[in-house]
Amino acid sequence: MSNQKAPQDTCVLVTGGAGFIGSHTVVKLLEGGYQVVIVDDLSNASERVLDRIDRIVGEDASSRLSFYRADVNDREALDVIFDENPIDRVIHFAGFKAVGESVSKPIEYYSNNIGSTLTLVDVMRDHGCKSIVFSSSATVYGDPDALPLTEQSPKKPATNPYGWTKWMIEEILGSLHTADPAWNVVLLRYFNPIGAHPSGLMGEDPKGIPNNLLPYVAQVAVGRRDRVHVFGDDYDTPDGTGVRDYIHVMDLAAGHVAALAWMDGRTGVEVFNLGTGNGTSVLEIIEAFSAACGRELPYVIEPRRPGDVTANYADCAKARREMGWEAQFGIADMCRDSWTWQSHNPNGYEG
Numbered sequence: 576m577s578n579q580k581a582p583q584d585t586c587v588l589v590t591g592g593a594g595f596i597g598s599h600t601v602v603k604l605l606e607g608g609y610q611v612v613i614v615d616d617l618s619n620a621s622e623r624v625l626d627r628i629d630r631i632v633g634e635d636a637s638s639r640l641s642f643y644r645a646d647v648n649d650r651e652a653l654d655v656i657f658d659e660n661p662i663d664r665v666i667h668f669a670g671f672k673a674v675g676e677s678v679s680k681p682i683e684y685y686s687n688n689i690g691s692t693l694t695l696v697d698v699m700r701d702h703g704c705k706s707i708v709f710s711s712s713a714t715v716y717g718d719p720d721a722l723p724l725t726e727q728s729p730k731k732p733a734t735n736p737y738g739w740t741k742w743m744i745e746e747i748l749g750s751l752h753t754a755d756p757a758w759n760v761v762l763l764r765y766f767n768p769i770g771a772h773p774s775g776l777m778g779e780d781p782k783g784i785p786n787n788l789l790p791y792v793a794q795v796a797v798g799r800r801d802r803v804h805v806f807g808d809d810y811d812t813p814d815g816t817g818v819r820d821y822i823h824v825m826d827l828a829a830g831h832v833a834a835l836a837w838m839d840g841r842t843g844v845e846v847f848n849l850g851t852g853n854g855t856s857v858l859e860i861i862e863a864f865s866a867a868c869g870r871e872l873p874y875v876i877e878p879r880r881p882g883d884v885t886a887n888y889a890d891c892a893k894a895r896r897e898m899g900w901e902a903q904f905g906i907a908d909m910c911r912d913s914w915t916w917q918s919h920n921p922n923g924y925e926g
């Protein structure tokens with residue numbers, strides 16, 4: 576354990592740090608004492624999030640944050656960032672993430688998500704930084720044979736290019752370690768991140784019509800959309816609607832900080848599920864959000880959405896055992912915080 580470092584002596588590069596999960600993780604890192612460098616091209620994020628981070632963490636902590644507006648595909652920009660900062664570890668969030676869009680734009684998705692990761696790890700290697708946490712997804716489990724999903728559950732073929740990029744980047748990072756055992760790789764497989772910072776200052780701000788359930792429900796609650804479209808009520812689940820393991824974004828952010836502490840001084844490739852272990856149906860979400868915002872949210876049942884699985888939820892025992900991390904928040908907390916964010920910022924960061 577020769578290279579163990581205290582957080583205040585550890586500089587973490589966060590790619591995609593202005594995005595939904597990235598920004599909440601940056602707050603947790605700054606609160607944990609880390610030095611943080613964000614690289615984000617703001618293609619799917621707002622620069623205003625930087626102000627919000629400053630307001631949440633205060634002047635002292637925000638003095639440990641720097642921001643570079645750059646694309647992770649831009650090797651020269653990455654070189655400058657590594658030259659100017661003593662980066663010890665990287666948390667890699669940056670990437671395109673819309674499942675449906677990935678089906679119609681496979682070249683863009685493969686080239687951006689995989690290309691930028693290859694550029695990033697190549698620049699890391701050049702600068703002697705071989706420690707990376709990757710933002711993976713439960714999507715790599717495909718349509719599960721058995722629940723809950725453990726890290727031993729098999730990876731299954733992805734159903735869309737977005738899913739394949741997560742799948743392949745996991746393999747690519749594994750190959751790095753095979754070639755050079757000095758690499759230290761943690762793959763975090765997220766279940767369904769929702770919620771927002773409890774202050775209402777930061778949250779999810781999708782561009783256009785939201786693809787995911789929670790931002791859609793939140794926009795119905797605030798009057799931007801008429802009703803929730805429930806994709807299928809004939810699944811083999813208690814109420815017929817799809818079941819997912821929703822996790823509060825603050826818990827997910829804390830999971831990254833736990834992973835950084837856990838990986839300190841190690842090498843290898845390790846996978847952790849980050850979820851709560853509980854499955855919640857679409858109708859249960861609508862009910863919980865209705866309770867949070869104080870009115871019954873209208874919904875309509877639609878046909879199933881192609882590519883959706885019936886149910887998935889995580890076994891999170893490994894993260895608890897190894898990293899001492901466990902989700903703290905329940906569905907009511909997630910809906911409350913999401914509502915606080917949405918009601919204070921009806922049009923997101925631009926509002």
Ligand code: UFG
Nearest residue numbers: 712713714786787788789791804805806817818857880883
């Ligand atoms: N749903 C609706 N109406 C909507 C949107 C979603 O009924 O308007 C339903 C879906 O059918 C599903 C559930 O709500 O049953 C959750 O759907 P999301 O789109 O919110 O989330 P997914 O589980 O489909 O996708 C998430 C991540 C992806 C990841 C995937 C698999 O957003 O990045 O999990 O792990 F790939």
